[in-house]
Amino acid sequence: MAATYFSKRNLQFLLHEVFKADELTKYEYFSAHDRETFNLVLDSATYIADTLMQPYLKDVDRNQPELKNGQITVHPKIKEYLKAMGDAGLIGAGFSFEHGGQQLPEMISACVGFILMAANNGMMYTGLTSGAAHLITSFASSELSEFYVPNMLAGTWQGTMALTEPQAGSSLSDVTTSATPQPDNTYKIKGQKVFISAGDHDAVDNIIHLMLARIDGAPKGTKGISLFVVPKYRKAEDGNFVDNDVISTGVYHKMGQKGVPAMHLTMGSNDNTIGYLVGEPHQGLPYMFQMMNEARIGVGMTAAGIATAAFYAALQYAKERPQSRRLNEKNRLDAPQTAIINHPDVRRMLLFQKSVTEGSLSLLIEAARLFDISQVAEGDEKENAFLLLDLLMPVAKSYPSEMGVQSVSQSVQTFGGYGFTEDFPVEQLYRDIRITPIYEGTTGIQAQDLLGRKMTMKGGKAPQLLFAEMSKVIAEASTFDDLKPYADQLTAELRRTQEVMASLLPHAQKGDIERYLSDATLFLEMFGIMVVAWQWLKQAVVAKQTLLTQNPQGNDLIFYEGKIHTMKFFFHYEVPKTLGLAQRLKDTEVLTIVSEKELAL
């Protein structure tokens, strides 16, 4: 039996009691499902996670992929895992029946991702394949879709996202990989890609890259980038598969997530890499951006999953580790040592981890729900869900990642010296989670997206929608005497954000965008705390209602009371941080804009 690495109880609470997942089945698209089928899918993911993933957490980390003579070998369990995921239909969980999927809501597929990543994030292969296959089903011809997608969803072909180049990381407009049109409507691809996750390995029969490249003569910048399917092996005219000249030039030796090879790939060294255009020329970035919400929910879930696993390891350790006496018994040396969970400072660390991880998961399920509604609803409902999702996306990617790093750091701290050793999993999880604020758009880039675009798009309609949603929760919470102070505090947070915006906007109106965005990351941090406070109040309202109407007993009673306690912790310990952030954001003195003298040696 695997150790506890996530709480099934909490997942059920969020999915069914707070977000009422089965309400999605009222939409025609999801009508084949009900609560039972949702839970069956989660059980099937848990079974794979328990048997094929979590037991190999350390082994996959210690036996990282190796590149020898151009061949990359990964841990043998990866192949078994991919087959199990394909057989269970979990790679295609979110795909339509038409494309061989299960037509499940993102709310459920995202939670599948959470379970898998909590179990073993070093086996992060299938999310990449789903993302790549989704690009094909959404934008490519039916010919490409019919050829590539079934093998990808079966787990026998790997999908990748091949965007980054040595000079084009955050700035994808600088992509230079070239695509030269051929008489048969294919393209010859030439260039290099770096950091391509699962970009080559021996656990599958083929690798299908969804690659950004520039067609010869295309306009400069973002408007000239196209999307291609570039396989490792392509089908020749005689029906045989031939090598497509995508060479694995290197594999990065990383700090964490060591089970997944991050590849340096070279295309066209023998002038023989063929790519197949996806959709229209020059639409590569818009296509990618349409897929980004799912990918960013995926990264948020990875971070939330890793931090959750670390939290449960720390919690178990804190209950078992005797050290010192309680503060009020310090001088009674004859008294037995107490378990460290009884020290207020250790409880603070554990409550911090619980508040960050469960707050993050709640926000991500909220985002996934909005994603689903934006896909299947109509009219205003669809548009509003889309706008709100767009606004929340930078937060749903960054808060779990940035705060997850801090949370796992506190997990290591809870273990004391043992946390720094390889005897416990937290040192690995600390290394693993560090990538999440970097890939799929760094925190700095997410912050500019939030403040530079999302806060102001459509005349600020998105934040208005968010504030309206928050006000509903505030109104519900205000009906309970013990929740009212927190409802009032959230109202104050909302006003604080509006005040900060009012002080920043004049810079944008004057056209001084560098000044407007100079502290965007601090704005994202402040905004993130407010958004997660909203999520905590939302959970507390449901817990309170359940306590009053259902009189739960035993573990259920502890669970609901624990929710309200953790909400209070978040409001007392985390929310006040916004005061300092707001003060900084309103400060007229800016010390980070480029000048000659700063950062001189």
Ligand SMILES: Cc1cc2nc3c(=O)[nH]c(=O)nc-3n(C[C@H](O)[C@H](O)[C@H](O)COP(=O)(O)OP(=O)(O)OC[C@H]3O[C@@H](n4cnc5c(N)ncnc54)[C@H](O)[C@@H]3O)c2cc1C
């Ligand atoms: C393990 C791993 C897996 C990856 N997997 C993939 C993959 O599968 N596919 C893929 O295509 N890519 C992948 N990447 C690449 C990843 O997406 C990039 O590393 C990331 O986008 C950052 O790009 P960069 O490394 O070039 O950093 P840079 O863009 O050079 O950024 C360096 C720093 O400068 C900041 N910065 C840059 N531009 C700005 C700006 N305009 N304003 C403010 N700050 C700025 C950044 O926030 C960052 O702090 C992976 C990377 C790693 C490490």
